Amino acid sequence: MVLIISKKTEPVKSKTLKKNKVNIITLGCSKNLVDSEVLSGQLAANDIPVVHESSKKDHNIVVVNTCGFIDKAKEESINTILEQLELKERGKLDKVYVTGCLSERYRGDLAKEINDVDAWFGTMELPLILKELQADYKAELLGERMLATPKHYAYLKISEGCNRTCSFCAIPLMRGGHVSKTIEEVVNEAKGLVKMGVKEIMLIAQELTYYGLDIYKKRALADLLKHLSDVPGLHWIRLHYAYPSKFPMEVLDVMRERENICNYLDMPLQHVTDRMLKAMKRQMDKQEMTDLLDAVRDRLPGICLRTTLIAGFPGETRDDVEELKAFLEQQRFDRVGVFTYSHEENTSAHDLEDNVPAEEKEARAQEIMELQQEISYEKNQERIGQTLKVLVDKKESGRYLGRTEFDSVDVDNEVIINTDRPLKPGEFVHVKIEKAYDFDLEGSLVTVS
Incomplete structure (x- = not known):
């Protein structure tokens, strides 16, 4: 964790004597966004005015919901905290609170380095945040929230945490082990979203396909999809973050049978060469990955496949990059995203030498995306006339x-x-x-x- 130097400031007078108004700033992924929406809903139920990423500057309290996933996200989170503290120092804000993944992971160090934050909270401390804001946690609001997205679509988190042991990933350190919501909870939340005008929900979790193992003792994503697709008024259901190892193939049958489940699957592969997959602890090899993709396309012809990849993992060579590019040429994914590797403390990959220079990581990521850009253009050309x-x-x-x-x-x-x-x-x-x-x-x- 990079040390941050923050100057101490003297106490300032309150910006206003009017009723508190809270502005929530969300950084990172859609899972963080859902957490912010839940917090907003709880505050609103307590008659505390709340906005999300407001530019009106008519609020006096800020809650920064941070991301701690990779170095760039950490830097953005810290810069945002410092920007809000500067506003506080100038008398524009009364309080600045910090929550989310970065706070969960580093709050001890951060509290020493940035001493003007009024309080730090972890990822699972919603009741404590509400208490600090003089609000009561309302258990009856479980699943209800104030949307920060346009009202016609929303993210729906079906579980929290992750039991996977990918060597590069610090998410289990920040979110804990996998905990599924019940099917009834998820369906009720979906019904509530539809009543609010939502037509599309995007199912999210740290790992969708693990859903249900903890409470139903089996992979229950297919069962969940059947119940969700029966919700009246729900036009599109979209699947994000489906781990490829031990993928439950019955999910594809439900997708094929139900018209309101989008013919879309987000399956992060991270890499394709056997040596990189083994070093990343991805629990499958290239041939198994290829067989899975073939099976998915066989059961769902025309499916849109999205994946994400990591460039510059420790030990990655030019041969690994070339094999990855050849794989992309062969598989022709519809959508691809690329991250550069971030060397994260307390992950097993942190024991490896981070031996690919930052500039080379960026160059490899750009190289991969330029190839995908060509593939995307060619696939889009096929849509003309449709x-x-x-x-x-x-x-x-x-x-x-x-x-x-x-x-x-x-x-x-x-x-x-x-x-x-x-x-x-x-x-x-x-x-x-x-x-x-x-x-x-x-x-x-x-x-x-």
Whole structure:
């Protein structure tokens, strides 16, 4: 953990004597966003005004929900904390609180280095945060939250923590072991989201396919999907973070049978060479990975496969990179994201020599993404002339932007919709694709669903 030098400040007068208003700033992944939404819902139920990442500056309390996943995320979290403390020093804020993964993992060190934060909280300390904010934890609100996303889509966390032992990953240190919600809890939360206007839910967890092992003594993701797909008004269900080892194939059968489950699967592979997979402790080899991908495509022809990869893991050679690129050429994933390796304390990979220079890590990541850019462009060209169902997300710079079932929020392609007709976010439309770019499509409105 890099030491941070923070100057001490003298106590300042309160910004205001008016009722407290809390602004929550969320960093990191969608799982953090859900935690912030739950906190917002609890505060609102206590009649405490709350906003998410507000730019109006009419709040007097800030809660920074931090990420501690990799070095860049840690740096962003620390910089955000320091920015809010500067506002506090100038009398613009009364209180600054910090929660989330970085705080869970490093709060002892951080509290010594940054002594102006009013209180530090871990990832599972919601009642303590509420007590500090003079709010009561309301257990009856379990599953309810105030959405920070547009109201037509939401993330739905089905479990917390992770039991995997991937050598590069510090998430179990910050989130603990795997704990599943019950099917009833998840379904009730989904019903509540639909009542709020949500049409698409994105299932998230540290590891989706482990769902149910702790409470049902079996992998129960397929059962959960059956119940969720029966929720009236739920148009799209999307699967994120499905670990490839021991993937429950019955999930694919449910996806094929249920129309409202998107033909989309996010399956992080991280690497493909046997030596890298073994060093990463991914519990499978390249051939098993290839067989799994073949089986997925055989059961679900036309499925959109998304994966994420790590560049620059300790010991990675040019041969590993070339084999990875050849694998991408062969598999032609629809969507790919790449992280550069981050050397994390208390992970088993931290015992290895971090021997790929930062510049080389970045160069390898760029090299991989340039290849994927070509693949994405070629696959998008195949969409020209097709009419696709699109969920309208927003209007930006005078143009409507939406997504197909093959695209998740923020990380995947968008569809530019050409029309003179007014559209509303959350509407489903049909668009005839006329142009294709590296990572986006463009077409004309045909019909509104």
